[in-house]
Amino acid sequence: MNNLLENPWIRGAIVSAPLLILLVGFLAVPLSYIVWGSFEGSKFNFSHYARVFASETNLNILRYTLRTGLIVTLVSLAAGYPVAYLLTKLKSRALSVVSVFLLIPLFTAFLIRTYAWMVILGREGIINNALIWLGITKEPLTLLNTTFAVVLGMSHVFIPTAIFTMYSAMVRIDHDVARAAQILGAKPVQAFLRVYFPLTLPGVFSAGILIFISAIGFYITPALLGGPSDTMISQLIVAQMTTLLNFEHGYASSIVLLLVTIAVLFIASLFIPLEMIWSSSTVAASDEKPRLAARLFKKVKRAVDPVLSVTETTVHAATRPLLTRSAAWLWAYTIVVLVFLTAPLIVVVILSFSSSPFVVFPPPGLSLQWWEKLANATDWHRSFFFSVQLGIAAACVATIIGTMGAFWLVRTRFPFKKMLFLFALSPLMVPVVIIATSLYVFEARLHILGTFGGLVMGHVLLAVPYVIVVMAAALRNFDPSLEPAAAVHGARPLQTLRLVTLPILKPALLTAGLLAFLTSFDELLVGLFLLGRQTPTLPVKFWGDIAYQIDPLLSTASTLIVVLVTASIITVQFIRDRHNTRISQRIAE
Amino acid sequence: MSTSLEMKNIQKFYGPLHVVKDFDLHIQPGEFVTFLGPSGSGKTTALKMIAGFETPTSGDIFLGKQSIVDLPAYERGIGMVFQNYALFPHMTVAENVAFPLTVRKAPRQETREKVDRALQLVKMEQYGGRYPNQLSGGQQQRIALARAIVFNPSILLMDEPLGALDRHLREHMKIEIMRIQKELNVTVVFVTHDQDEALTMSDRIAVINEGRVVQVDDSKSLYGKPKNRFVASFVGESNMLPCQVERVENGAGNVTVAGIAPGVAQLTGQSGGDRGWLFVRPEHIDIGLRRPSPGPVNALDGVVENALFLGEMTRYLVRCGDETITVKQQNRGLGHFPGGTQVTVSWKPQDCTILN
Structure with missing residues (x-):
């Protein structure tokens, strides 16, 4: 056994096999199915592509998708930049507090956040009620089902991402x-x-790319907050696959979306190393010549130099009285952003105690009726336990596969390492709607559609990249002399792993596991497609109820989920902090 | 064009923490002054207040005749070399050096000439097109220096600039910095915790301890005539022996050293009956085989505990009763005393001082 493990090829094969099987079997093969199917295989019938581009409606949807993606990206970057800047100046205690306020919205399901905006923007929502109360308008404004609502909801989703990436x-x-x-x-x-x-700039750029490619494949928010003219391409794909049952057309639309994403990533790769988008820590300070971006920037800079000078002078004159060392305005701005990010969640929490049978804010009175209803709602209980079960299963499998994969990607030397790392992250690049549809078709072929295993694999595929990013970063920071030290003192390879390597990686493993769990717990589209006749997962149940009717019961369920997610984030944060202080104390001694 | 710098009764509090106390210092135009002190002594805070990154709680700082405490950093016209150089990684060497001129909107031709001259001064003229991360530590140091002097600042601040260099490079850069300072005749404030750097380079050294300027003097006086025990032990190696002043005679004191031996030493304001510490440098102590009767004054009998051969000299630790005395002797063919040898150590009255 130990002899076998010493052969680097055999060891590499064992460690890399699960990851490669997952990526090839559940991503590459299903995607090639879709590509193959989009031109009806050997018939090479490209008429479906022609239909995508011939129809004015479809072109409008594509245009609208790109425009919304761009607006949301720019809004999120602009809103997040000052906050990210302030974070770099904070000491550890304040940083923990502020980041908890950012992590909670970040990890609250898109569905819940979108639901909160439905409550806020609705005809009886806070904004309309406030406007009427102030006497600014007489009639409630139509805020819901507008492009404004879509941009607002999606920016709310992406601002925390923007802040953390930058x-x-x-x-x-x-x-x-x-x-x-x-x-x-x-x-x-x-x-x-x-x-x-x-x-x-590289950080801003990579955050922008990340947000843009996520935004153009986004489903939940535009579907719930947008009107008929706000259809985005992922909604088109879902409609074609589920209600119109026009599969080839759906494949072709998926491929168009995929190609747009690939094109964006290709352009991005000219400016920054792509792996920086998902895991900035992997990019070592490079000695290479500055990329195209830097050279381009230099040219632009020379061109705009006079403009720059004028701007500088005016901005300086304007801001001079504002410049204080305490950066009070920066704090004020950050607090505004934090309020914007957390207020919708607070609205949901308050609403869960409403005495009204309708979604009215502020609620006319307080009562526990919705909590009682939730306590008796066996369908919600079943969904909750099923989701927890699914999340735990997916998190365990994803953590094991991802950790092994990260070991392989970090520890072994082989050519095309960068390419393979990017391949391992590819489930994050492919729009979720495409992953969902391709797995749907693929699993139907394998006759595992609608099984628990099939659903778990779908979620594992989405969660593994996060595990790899976290574990690869941890492994790169791992002191390389510790394992030889254990070996010299007589530990066999597996003992070293059990007694030295894994205990040191514990906080990273915990974070990776939590991320994987939350990915599965919040996931809607893959669940929607792969569920079959099983108990609906929590997001699927939620989705069904929102479409059916909005009542405060959803708020109550959301509140419960937010509380649980918050508790687990704080627990993990606490364990990590404790681990870190313990290690740094040891070093100090 | 060099300027004087005057710090007047500067106090700095961080909350209840009093980090800089009664800081008073007048630096002449063209002078090279070093802030020397252990880490946490407040020397870097003092430098940051000159640069404008910290505001003094009270007191005033004058650059020439102008008070600068209310000026933001960018209007002070000070050059500064940072501990980690803080070169701009996205700019070439030439752009880095040109930066102070660019932001002052100097004409392009003039900028180019000044940058060339500054790079020549630090002997880096062929590196203008490189990026900072393509340079070695010593080269980055030179670029940081060029950037700090290119706009003829009235004063140049250096925050532990040699800390990141290896020993050999450090020796070399010391000489380079001194050469450039003389060539430009610029006022320099240099911060370090390394006494060798301070002693070699400075016109005057301000020793700082616990936020206070303890002594300001040139290298020789600081080394030869420290004002108190902190300075004596922080700058160079020293022996401190407990003693009591018996009488004052002709300005010198007759003392009892370590409770046993009679001695004569210079006084720093003590009078008869005072207790104090007799300070003497290891290289001022002679060591010889035990004589039947020790000399009349400033001599102690002891046993060699430890003899360390250091190449050009030998360092002895000699136990004399309760005290251990360090002796440094040049290896010039004189006797060598292995551990256990019975010896007598002695020193001249003019080489020792009583400190409180």
Whole structure:
């Protein structure tokens, strides 16, 4: 056994097999099915593509999808940038507090957040009630089912992502650089525009790409908040596959969406290393020549230099009185963003105690009736336990496969390592709606559609990349001399793994497992397609009820979920902090 | 064009923490002054207040005749070299050096000339097109220096600039910095915790401990005539022996050293009956085989506990009763005393001082 394990090829094969089987078997093969099916296989009938592009409606949907994606991306980046900047300046305690306020919305299911916006923007919602109460309008405004609602809801979804992605890039920029610029004579606005901002551009860019490709494949929010003219391409695909049953057309639309995504990623790869988008820690400070982006930026800079100078002077004149060392306005802004991010959740929580049978805000009175109803709602209980079961199963499988894969990707040397790392992250790049439809078709062929195993594999596929990102980062920070040290003291390879490697990686494993669980717990589309006749998962149940009627019972269920998610985030954060302080104390001693 | 810098009664509190106390210092134009102190002594905070990254709680700082406490950093016109260099990674070396001129909107031609001159001064003229991460630590250091002087700042601040370099490079850069300082005749404030750097490079050294300037002097006086025990033990190696002043005679004190031996030492304001510490440098102590009767003054009998051969010299630890005395002797063919040898150590009255 130990002899076999010493052969690097055999070890590599054992460690990499589960990941490769998963990616090839449940992603590559199903996708090729779709591609094959989109031109009816050997018939090479490309008429479905022609239909996608011939119909004015479809073209409008494509255009609308791209435009909404772009707007949402820009709004999220602009709203998140100052917050990410403030985070880089915070000490550890304040950072933990602020990041909990960001993590809770980040990990609250898209469905719940979207539901909250339905409550807020509805005819009887807070905004309309407030406007009428203030006497600004007499009639309630139509806020729901508008493009505005879609952009608002989606920005709400993506701002935390924007903040964390930009933060992880910004935090590695030395603040001394900005200080150096100032002592050398740069006014604050100059120091920002000429030194700090250019250094953050790769982070901003990768956050933008991440948000854009997620946004153009987004389903839940546009489906619930948008009107008929706000249809996005993923809704089109779902409609073609489920209600119109026009499969080839659905395949063709999926491929168009996939090609757009690939094109975006290809363009992005000219400017930044792609793996930076999902895991900034993997990109080592490189000695290579600055990429196209930097060169392009230089040219742009030379061109806009006069404009830049004028801007600098005016901005400096305008902001000079505002510049205080305490950065009070930055804090004020951050608090506004945090309120924007958490307020919808608070509305949901308050609504769960409503005494009214309808969704009215503010509620006319308080009561526990909805909680009692939830306590007696056996269908919700079944869904809840099924989702927990599914989440645990998916998290266990994904953590094992992902951790093994991360070991393989980090520890072994082989050519095309970067490519393989990107391949391992590809479930994050392919729009979920395409993964869902392709698995649907593929699992039907294998006759595992509607089985628990089939559903678990779908969720594992979506969760594994997160596990790999977390574990790869942890493994790269792992002191490489610890394992030889264990070996020298007589530990066999498996003992080293059990006694040294895994205990040190415990916090990362915990984070990875939690991420995998939450991915499964919040997942709608794959569940919708692969569920079959099983008990509906919580998001599927939720989805069905929203479509059917909106009542405060949904708020109650949401509140329960938010509380559970919050508790698990705080617990994991706490365990991680404790682990970290223990290790750093040991070093200090 | 160099300027004087004056710090007047600076106090700095972080909440209840008093980190800089009664800081008073006048630096002449063209002078090279070093803030020397252990880490956490407040020397970096003092430097940050000069640069404008921290505001003093009270007190005033003058650059030439102008008070600068209310000026933001970017209007002070100070050059600074950071501990980790803080070069802008997205700009080439030439763009980095040009930065102070670019933000001041200097004409392009003038900028190019000044950048070339600054790069020449630090001997890096052929590296203008490189990026900082393509340079070694020593080269980055030179670029940081060039960037700090390119706009003829009235004063140059350096925050532990040699800390990240290896020993050999550090020796080399010390000389380079001194050469450039003389060539430009610029006022320099240099912060370090390394006494060797301070002693070699500075015109004057301000020793800082617990937020207070303890002594400001040139290297020789600081080393030879420390004002108190902290300075004596922080700058160079020293022996401190407990003693009591018996009488004052002709400005010198007759003392009893370690309760046993008579001695004569210079006084720093003590009078008869005072207790204090006799301070003497290890290299000022002579060591010889035990004589039947020790000399009349400043001599102790002891046993060699430990003899360390250091190449150019030998370092002895000699136990004399309760005290251990460090002796450094040049290896110039004189006797060598292995551990266990009975010896007598002695020193001249003009080489020892009584400190409180």
